[in-house]
Amino acid sequence: xxxxxxxxxxxxxxxxxxxxxxxxxxxxxxxxxxxxxxxxxxxxxxxxxxxxxxxxxxxxxxxxxxxxxxxxxxxxxxxxxxxxxxxxxxxxxxxxxxxxxxxxxxxxxxxxxxxxxxxxxxxxxxxxxxxxxxxxxxxxxxxxxxxxxxxxxxxxxxxxxxxxxxxxxxxxxxxxxxxxxxxxxxxxxxxxxxxxxxxxxxxxxxxxxxxxxxxxxxxxxxxxxxxxxxxxxxxxxxxxxxxxxxxxxxxxxxxxxxxxxxxxxxxxxxxxx
Numbered sequence: 001x002x003x004x005x006x007x008x009x010x011x012x013x014x015x016x017x018x019x020x021x022x023x024x025x026x027x028x029x030x031x032x033x034x035x036x037x038x039x040x041x042x043x044x045x046x047x048x049x050x051x052x053x054x055x056x057x058x059x060x061x062x063x064x065x066x067x068x069x070x071x072x073x074x075x076x077x078x079x080x081x082x083x084x085x086x087x088x089x090x091x092x093x094x095x096x097x098x099x100x101x102x103x104x105x106x107x108x109x110x111x112x113x114x115x116x117x118x119x120x121x122x123x124x125x126x127x128x129x130x131x132x133x134x135x136x137x138x139x140x141x142x143x144x145x146x147x148x149x150x151x152x153x154x155x156x157x158x159x160x161x162x163x164x165x166x167x168x169x170x171x172x173x174x175x176x177x178x179x180x181x182x183x184x185x186x187x188x189x190x191x192x193x194x195x196x197x198x199x200x201x202x203x204x205x206x207x208x209x210x211x212x213x214x215x216x217x218x219x220x221x222x223x224x225x226x227x228x229x230x231x232x233x234x235x236x237x238x239x240x241x242x243x244x245x246x247x248x249x250x251x252x253x254x255x256x257x258x259x260x261x262x263x264x265x266x267x268x269x270x271x272x273x
Contacts, residue, residue, distance in 0.1 A: 010152030103134030
């Protein structure tokens, strides 16, 4: 089996993939961007892909949600949450007050803004497609640093100037495993779906009631533009349960009967914390 991820080697996406594949054999395939990894599954170049969807500090990775909503027909078959410990990397010792450039993915930069403001306010931030790409550039650029993993330092010949520079010690990222099928019921599952409700008073309240009346716990709801009309939104929802369970199936059927748009994103094992 081939599984895609946001590369090159040394990214947090690779760490999530390694965690996912701990008890299975798979060929890792690195992609330069998140869309490239997702489209590779859709185009059947790989069977699955591990992509970030949410960080505890920086919030949602919108490119992942938007592609699932509007561009591809794929399903979520798993989720992985890993702790994110950002490190400051450089090819040689450098005083932070003399750093000219900081290279990293926008999420990596956002997770370390307090450290950057306090220690390198003079540095110019350069965004990259991944933290490992930033590490590779910093390895070739004088007076520059990268923000990324300790593994990236080992892979690209960098020194770790400082470890654990993220703004919160509890920083973590949630990743999705995408495929062409979701996961069979396990008895401890989560379902993700997209819902669009009519532009009428109480329609969102009615939608939420379909879950509440059946005792279905909602873990997350988030709106995104529908890409059709300004001011029109769709809702990304995570609820407990599997789509094949009677209560959740009844809620979805009831919403469709009320002319709500429902796109299933998949059911998969819910992580135990």
